[in-house]
Amino acid sequence: MRNVVILLFLSLIALTTSAGASEPDRFVCHSNGSSLQQLRIYEINRANQDAFHQRFQDHALRIMRRHGFSVIDMWESDTGEKLQFVYVLSWPDRATMDARWKAFLADKEWIEIKRRTAAASGELVREANGQPLVRVSYSPACKGRLSIRGARLAHSRALRADDYVADSTTTASPTETRPGATVDP
Structure with missing residues (x-):
């Protein structure tokens, strides 16, 4: 009997430890290929906007491809105060x-190339920032995404198929859910 109690106690500790270990990942989308994106924001020197774009388009992208970079998209943001290149x-x-x-x-x-363009045009980028992004499980882009309710359930028990929110590959409308699931705003 004592051995059974010890075994149950050790099982409970292992279960609690494994549930706690997954806590930070419970809102991470694990079902759609690349798990990490990176947001890059450069504040461009307005006087050198053309030189910046020419260097990025003609040189940076080519060298990035050579080093295995995968560029998803690029934008320019002009707030009047700051001119930024975002990708x-x-x-x-x-x-x-x-x-x-x-x-x-x-x-x-x-x-x-950076040395030559700086000598010819001056400072092209005033400030450069980058940060990694990990898609959350309730993002519309997460295939098989979970509602908030589903994420809470994942923490407390194994999920059933009906805990999932309809994803973009089904014929359900964005507000429809599978039986038993909820869509939280």
């Missing part, structure tokens, strides 16, 4: 992102 990259994981950025920034051709 999103997709990565298989953080280690790959870090390694490829390190290789890109050390690329001799890129270093020389």
Whole structure:
């Protein structure tokens, strides 16, 4: 009897530990390919806008491709106060992102192009920022996404098929759900 109680106690500890370990990931979308995107925002020197775009289009993109970068989309944002170039990259994981950025920034051709364009046009970028993004499970872009209710259920028990919200590959409208599921605003 004592062995049974000890075994049950150890099982309970293991179950509690594994549930707690998954806590940070419970809202992460795991079902749609690339798990990591990176948002990049450059504040462009307005006087050098054309030179910046020419360098990015003609050189940066080509060298990024050579180093395995996957550019998802690019935008320009002009608030009147700031002129920004914004783009999103997709990565298989953080280690790959870090390694490829390190290789890109050390690329001799890129270093020389930056030196030449700075000598000809001056400062092109005032400030550059980047941050990794991980899609959340309730994002419309997450295939097989969960409602908030479903994410809460995932934390407390194994999910059944009817806990999922209809995804974009079904014929359900965006507000319809599978039986038993809810769509939280």
